[in-house]
Amino acid sequence: MKTQLPDLNLDTLRIQPLARAETIPSAWYVHPDFHEMDRETLLSASWQYVGPASDFGETGAFRSVTVAGEPVVVVRNQEGDLKGWFNVCRHRGGPLVTESCGIAKMLQCKYHGWTYKLDGSLRGVPRFDRTELFDKRDFGLKPVSVATWQGMVFVNLAEEPRPLDESVTGIPERIAPLDLSTMTFERRDIYDVACNWKVYVDNYLEGYHLPIVHPELCDLLDYRNYVTETYPTYSLQYSPLQDGDNIYGTPSGDAFYYFVFPNLMFNILPHRLQVNRIVPTAFDRTQVIFDYYYTAGTGPELIREDAEFSDRVQMEDVEICEHVQNGLRSRAYDRGRFSPDAEPGVYHFQCMLKAAYKAKLSETTVGSS
Numbered sequence: 001m002k003t004q005l006p007d008l009n010l011d012t013l014r015i016q017p018l019a020r021a022e023t024i025p026s027a028w029y030v031h032p033d034f035h036e037m038d039r040e041t042l043l044s045a046s047w048q049y050v051g052p053a054s055d056f057g058e059t060g061a062f063r064s065v066t067v068a069g070e071p072v073v074v075v076r077n078q079e080g081d082l083k084g085w086f087n088v089c090r091h092r093g094g095p096l097v098t099e100s101c102g103i104a105k106m107l108q109c110k111y112h113g114w115t116y117k118l119d120g121s122l123r124g125v126p127r128f129d130r131t132e133l134f135d136k137r138d139f140g141l142k143p144v145s146v147a148t149w150q151g152m153v154f155v156n157l158a159e160e161p162r163p164l165d166e167s168v169t170g171i172p173e174r175i176a177p178l179d180l181s182t183m184t185f186e187r188r189d190i191y192d193v194a195c196n197w198k199v200y201v202d203n204y205l206e207g208y209h210l211p212i213v214h215p216e217l218c219d220l221l222d223y224r225n226y227v228t229e230t231y232p233t234y235s236l237q238y239s240p241l242q243d244g245d246n247i248y249g250t251p252s253g254d255a256f257y258y259f260v261f262p263n264l265m266f267n268i269l270p271h272r273l274q275v276n277r278i279v280p281t282a283f284d285r286t287q288v289i290f291d292y293y294y295t296a297g298t299g300p301e302l303i304r305e306d307a308e309f310s311d312r313v314q315m316e317d318v319e320i321c322e323h324v325q326n327g328l329r330s331r332a333y334d335r336g337r338f339s340p341d342a343e344p345g346v347y348h349f350q351c352m353l354k355a356a357y358k359a360k361l362s363e364t365t366v367g368s369s
């Protein structure tokens, strides 16, 4: 790990009270070296959303996912357990699955055909009879931690991850009687955005831009009562909906926008859960995965209108985020300030980011001394 990242020092890592704080330096969004730093420090060390548990109904059902650039496959094994493996053959690094999802009796490498059982053990090794000092038991797939929560599946690349529940404590209680685990997966949309992933997250974490960027969304929400709450591992932006008719078919209701550090979002409206995983694909490219879930009995009309409305809002965010990435690249900009009323969520995210960078740097410094 490179320790000489630009503008990463005691001054920029210092945490000041919100009313006095500056935003993080522009280099953290625009310098290519932060891409690896973020993968290593944040994405490899946190629970990453894979998809709905309903995808893994039968033995051999699998889904592949890329986490921090690492290929991973999650599969339902013979015992009925969900297991995660690096999707990397132990022979010469070939892929076991190249599809995003499917059903497999066993995992066969797409390169020279080594086969692995669903418990990760190596089984078939063609033309290896004359290889000396080779024991198949030493060449099982490398495991990845898997957890489920509220009908969703997550993986974590850390060797001994903290339990997933710790990072989402209190969310089910806060949104009750709404119960995410009873919702049904409907579809996945993917957007590519030409900005650093932190630009997208910052933008998500404040309602400050709503009147300018999203007038239509602003009309749906009771914007005067929009609040941000922060917790140790996540933040919540909450707003009641405006009284009256809306596409969500309720005369009243609530919007909950949860952000779970570092890159997971739950957007909850009446009858609908939208899960976002924010995937940094390059220092200036981000993929945003949208999974839609609905309560049982939700009609096709609501699902269609929700899709159209969500897409309009998303495209407004994409456009502004791409402009912001250009602004951050400009010599005219380095660091800004926060509105304590409207941007506590952004500040909270940036404080968590600083804490994670700081921990990584002290580990690297200690390790290299």
Ligand code: FES
Binding pocket: 089, 090, 091, 092, 093, 094, 095, 109, 110, 111, 112, 113, 114
């Ligand atoms: S790389 Fe998998 S069988 Fe050769």
Ligand SMILES: [Fe+2]
Binding pocket: 203, 204, 209, 213, 214, 317
């Ligand atoms: Fe937005």
